[in-house]
Amino acid sequence: MSRKTATIAAIAGLAFATTMFPGGQNAAALAQAASEQLTAPAPVEAPELVPEQIEFVAQEVVQPLPAPAPAPTPATPVQTEAGSLHELVGMIDTSSPMSQEMRCLAGAVYFEARGEALAGQLAVAQVIINRTEDGRFPRSYCGVVAQPGQFSFMRGRRMPAIREGSAAWERAVAVAHIADKGLWESEAGRAVFFHARYVKPGWSRSKTRLAQIDTHIFYR
Incomplete structure (x- = not known):
């Protein structure tokens, strides 16, 4: 309900109370309640949460790989290929x-x-x-x-x-x-x-x- 609609409803309620109960404590209580309703701040509506749109990448994402470490140089083998x-x-x-x-x-x-x-x-x-x-x-x-x-x-x-x-x-x-x-x-x-x-x-x-x-x- 908007603030304008609430104000109109409160005024109508106050008029009805005054007409039906022109005197006495009941009429005063009703009048006080209507007054408080008029001065109360309007309820704050919770903001609507809109999910963030997911973006799809059309192209393949390629993550660069680190350069491979150079292979260790093998030690020079001892010459043992002798026939005798x-x-x-x-x-x-x-x-x-x-x-x-x-x-x-x-x-x-x-x-x-x-x-x-x-x-x-x-x-x-x-x-x-x-x-x-x-x-x-x-x-x-x-x-x-x-x-x-x-x-x-x-x-x-x-x-x-x-x-x-x-x-x-x-x-x-x-x-x-x-x-x-x-x-x-x-x-x-x-x-x-x-x-x-x-x-x-x-x-x-x-x-x-x-x-x-x-x-x-x-x-x-």
């Missing part, structure tokens, strides 16, 4: 400086097996490596080589002088690198003991024989 151990030995760079540990490993190969075939030299190096992984022996190449009573070429804890310019030393260095990096599987496998085949030490009877390579027999 002899060929692989020829691929090894023996001119770079050696650590003390590698010198101990190559020195053991040189003194123990420099006159043998490469398979025999690799087997000796493999035994030294295997010992460093066995709790019964020292954890380093130099520790294994210098362990008392293990290698007859040692002078106490000192290694004899090496002819480092010789072909035998170059081969021993190459074999040591091959064994250290695991580039060629040795026939010695997991052996941790060996001796020359022309001797028969008492301890050999309690070990498991794994292989005989050139002049050495290898045990686990």
